[in-house]
Amino acid sequence: MHKKFNGYPKPSNLFLLCASTYGKQRCKAVMKKVSHDPIATIEGIRRNFAEWSATHSILQDDFMRHREGVNWMPLPPGFVKVNFDDSWSATQSGCGLGLVIRDGNGACLAGASYVSSHNSVVEAKAMTALVGLQKAANMHQKKVVMEGDCLEVIDALKDDSCAHWRSFIILKKIVQLSLDFDEDLWNWIPRDTNR
Incomplete structure (x- = not known):
């Protein structure tokens, strides 16, 4: 469960969200043998944050902690x-x-x-x-x-x-x-x- 920091995700979770998006964009560029596109990375971070925010606001704590019974x-x-x-x-x-x-x-x-x-x-x-x-x-x-x-x-x-x-x-x-x-x-x- 992501904890909030002044109404926003904790800075460590934001860092992980950004690092994960950057890593995926970098892997995509390497796999396709093309140059890394920083605009696509920034857009990906924005999209992932928007998704996270929307999901976080509608899902209850129990669902976030219990996924498929684990x-x-x-x-x-x-x-x-x-x-x-x-x-x-x-x-x-x-x-x-x-x-x-x-x-x-x-x-x-x-x-x-x-x-x-x-x-x-x-x-x-x-x-x-x-x-x-x-x-x-x-x-x-x-x-x-x-x-x-x-x-x-x-x-x-x-x-x-x-x-x-x-x-x-x-x-x-x-x-x-x-x-x-x-x-x-x-x-x-x-x-x-x-x-």
Whole structure:
């Protein structure tokens, strides 16, 4: 749920809205191999803010917190949560990676989006998890909940099972990096919830 700050969304949420729109416009330009259009980006931010404002004013708090029966669960004390996801297409040469890091109250601590290139959706999801874990490590976090919608990656990291061979090296890097944390928990969430 977006909290309001003097009648407007919190500045961190506005930043995420702008950063997300910019990242999508940048990915679109890279994928289509055209120059980035700042006017389209500004228009996209304006449109997204208008959509957010309209949606926010008509939806009730319960609907925003409960999406398809999945409720936000408070984090254990001292933990941060890294939500990670990607946008991958077999017909495109590039893909987008995105992540958000939140504290136990749901406040945004950091977010990032990247353009990358991977041969499979599982490989892209694994890379996004690695980048999210690296970002949490760079923030000197010691307890992290990693949350994503790729069951194959989550299962491989939870019980050290075998995943797709293309993601093996990335998963090994994640396992190695996770040794720097006091605790790392891996949660799978349904795709429709990870938006």
